[in-house]
Amino acid sequence: MARIVGGLTTSHIPAIGGAIAGKMFEDPYWKPFFDAYPKAREWLDEVRPDVAVVIYNDHGLNFFLDKMPTFAMGAAAEYRNEDEGWGIPTIAPFKGDPRLSWHLIDRLVKDEFDLVTCQEMAVDHGFTVPMQLFWPNYAELDIRTVPLCVNTVQHPVPTPARCFKLGRALGRAIESYPEDLKVVVLGTGGLSHQLDGQRAGFINKEFDLMCMEKIVSDPEALTHYSIHDLVRLAGAQGTELIMWLAMRGALTGTVTKRHGNYHIPISNTGAGLLVLDNAA
Ligand code: DHB
Ligand code: FE
Numbered sequence: 001m002a003r004i005v006g007g008l009t010t011s012h013i014p015a016i017g018g019a020i021a022g023k024m025f026e027d028p029y030w031k032p033f034f035d036a037y038p039k040a041r042e043w044l045d046e047v048r049p050d051v052a053v054v055i056y057n058d059h060g061l062n063f064f065l066d067k068m069p070t071f072a073m074g075a076a077a078e079y080r081n082e083d084e085g086w087g088i089p090t091i092a093p094f095k096g097d098p099r100l101s102w103h104l105i106d107r108l109v110k111d112e113f114d115l116v117t118c119q120e121m122a123v124d125h126g127f128t129v130p131m132q133l134f135w136p137n138y139a140e141l142d143i144r145t146v147p148l149c150v151n152t153v154q155h156p157v158p159t160p161a162r163c164f165k166l167g168r169a170l171g172r173a174i175e176s177y178p179e180d181l182k183v184v185v186l187g188t189g190g191l192s193h194q195l196d197g198q199r200a201g202f203i204n205k206e207f208d209l210m211c212m213e214k215i216v217s218d219p220e221a222l223t224h225y226s227i228h229d230l231v232r233l234a235g236a237q238g239t240e241l242i243m244w245l246a247m248r249g250a251l252t253g254t255v256t257k258r259h260g261n262y263h264i265p266i267s268n269t270g271a272g273l274l275v276l277d278n279a280a
Pocket of ligand 2: 059
């Protein structure tokens with residue numbers, strides 16, 4: 001049976017893609033950010049997952065305001081980056097796992113999560129930046145991916161409680177897959193940021209650090225926030241925390257934090273990283 005080896009969270013700021021392309025790992029602005037990731041990659045070398053289920057939000061690339069699914073899952077053989085993000089050079093496509101995708105879709109729909117199913121899906125920085133941070137040489141590896149997209153762009157945005165339940169259902173769906181796969185679940189985005197309007201540049205370090213602690217020890221405490229609470233406390237784009245909650249919902253074993261980092265600001269955002277073990 002498939003097993004969830006753990007969860008990863010990271011912010012997915014598009015400027016990171018530019019910094020990776022420019023190999024700015026030692027640049028004084030970027031170094032404190034990039035220096036946190038080798039420890040996450042050490043953990044990945046230890047647990048060696050076969051598949052990454054990547055919970056992220058599309059930012060107007062694959063879905064635009066005319067058609068905005070609340071939840072959508074990829075079921076393609078590969079996923080190409082079509083983000084305009086910072087003019088980065090073309091990067092290699094990401095491998096899919098259509099068989100696993102269809103199994104997850106089937107289970108999630110039976111579990112009352114009515115996903116949009118995408119047999120073709122372009123991915124943006126919400127997906128590509130975390131994949132590049134965790135698997136810099138992903139193109140040469142066997143790591144396969146299943147994108148799970150959550151609307152954070154157009155209101156109504158699903159509540160933290162709903163996303164946590166989605167994660168619970170996702171966890172059950174993964175663990176009912178008959179193949180002996182090792183799966184890691186990623187939640188990307190956040191932490192606090194607001195990109196436009198009167199509060200552009202708003203960051204709430206105290207709230208971010210509280211979320212990074214609670215997501216490990218007491219994630220249900222975070223499910224009591226409304227989306228408007230998150231906008232107020234973490235900025236208009238701070239709602240991206242809901243992907244972290246969906247990831248955490250999928251971890252139903254004994255969860256321990258293996259590594260964490262918080263650094264501000266990267267671009268306009270409080271950038272958080274967590275590595276969580278999920279023991280049976
Ligand atoms: C930034 C952060 C995001 O999450 C995003 O999607 C776009 C931009 C930023 O901080 O610049
Ligand atoms: Fe974003």
